[in-house]
Structure formats: C-alpha cells, structure tokens
Amino acid sequence: MRAGLDFDMKDRKAIDVQVIFHKKEQRTLSAGYKFYCDKILEDAHSAEADTKATYEILKAQLDRYDDIENSVEALSSFSTHSKRADFAGFILFNEEEQEIFSFGKYKGRTVEDVFKENPGYNAWIQNADFPLYTKKVLKAIKERMSVSKKGMSDSDKLQALQQKFNLR
Numbered sequence: 001m002r003a004g005l006d007f008d009m010k011d012r013k014a015i016d017v018q019v020i021f022h023k024k025e026q027r028t029l030s031a032g033y034k035f036y037c038d039k040i041l042e043d044a045h046s047a048e049a050d051t052k053a054t055y056e057i058l059k060a061q062l063d064r065y066d067d068i069e070n071s072v073e074a075l076s077s078f079s080t081h082s083k084r085a086d087f088a089g090f091i092l093f094n095e096e097e098q099e100i101f102s103f104g105k106y107k108g109r110t111v112e113d114v115f116k117e118n119p120g121y122n123a124w125i126q127n128a129d130f131p132l133y134t135k136k137v138l139k140a141i142k143e144r145m146s147v148s149k150k151g152m153s154d155s156d157k158l159q160a161l162q163q164k165f166n167l168r
Contacts, residue, residue, distance in 0.1 A: 029053055036060035086134040099141055111141050 025031070030041040033053045037060050043049035062070050068078055085091040085099045091111060092102045099111040106114045106121070115122055122142055126135050 029057075032057050036064070086131070086137045088131045088134050090130065090134045091137055099137070111138065112145055115142060115145060 029050055030044050030053075033039055033041045033056070036057045037053075039056075041049060041053050058075075062068060068075065082089070082102070083093040085093060090102055091099050094100045094110070101107055101109055101111060101114065106118075122138055125138055
C-alpha cells in the first residue's frame with residue numbers, strides 16, 4: 001500500500017469519484033466545445049460544424065496545456081492509449097506485436113487464435129456494422145493466416161481441418 005498501511009477491503013464499500021464524473025458528465029463533441037471554447041455547437045453532427053468545432057477544440061487545448069507539444073507526431077503519441085491496428089481501435093497490438101481484439105467476448109485475445117477457434121467470427125464482423133478499415137485489417141490477417149497454411153505438412157493441414165470443424 002502506498003501509505004504503508006495494510007488493510008482488508010473485504011466487506012468495505014469504495015467510492016470512485018472519477019467513475020461518478022464519467023457517468024454524469026457528457027463525453028460529446030458539444031460538451032467538449034462548451035468546455036474548451038465556451039461556445040454552443042450549432043448544427044451538431046453536420047460534417048462542417050463538427051470539423052470546425054474539433055479544430056477549435058484542438059487549438060484551445062494547445063493554448064490551455066503547456067506540456068503538450070504542437071506537432072503531429074507528439075499529438076498523435078500523446079492522444080493514443082494503445083497501438084492500434086485499425087483506426088477505430090477495435091484491433092490493437094499486444095506487447096508481442098500481435099493483433100488482439102479490444103472488445104466483446106474475445107477482448108484481449110489474439111485475432112489469429114480467435115479465427116482458428118471460431119472461423120465464423122470473421123464472417124460475422126465482415127457482415128456487421130464495423131468500419132470498413134477494421135474489416136480490411138481483419139481480412140488481411142485472415143489472408144496472412146491462409147498463406148502460412150500453404151507451407152504446412154499434410155498432418156498439420158489435417159489437424160487444422162479437424163480443429164476448424166471441431167472433429168477432435
């Protein structure tokens with residue numbers, strides 16, 4: 001423990017004020033525009049208004065926070081939580097530089113392992129409402145997996161088919 005005290009949290013209640021803040025305060029472009037620029041966002045959700053508001057918010061953030069460097073490289077690094085394989089952040093890289101899912105029942109699992117275990121998952125994503133670039137990244141992973149099978153022995157191919165169709 002940071003304070004040098006050891007105590008048992010069992011049977012105790014905890015209050016996280018950050019969670020309360022995140023649940024009660026809006027996390028929208030309009031709220032950010034009001035907070036940083038002290039303006040009301042007119043025509044929210046129109047491409048032009050949202051783009052202008054986003055730009056103004058960035059300028060206000062750079063004015064407000066002296067510790068943020070005004071360069072694309074620095075801003076990209078500062079504003080990225082994880083290394084992403086796709087723009088939307090549905091597919092991230094783990095510490096071993098393997099693509100992993102960041103959502104759903106397979107969150108934290110490698111894409112390759114999930115596709116081997118559940119081949120239909122990729123088809124579901126390809127037909128669902130995911131960004132096109134996310135689908136493109138997953139398609140490339142699937143193709144990369146198929147190419148690696150060409151160098152497989154007959155025994156490895158048989159094992160892969162058995163796994164695919166749950167024949168073991």
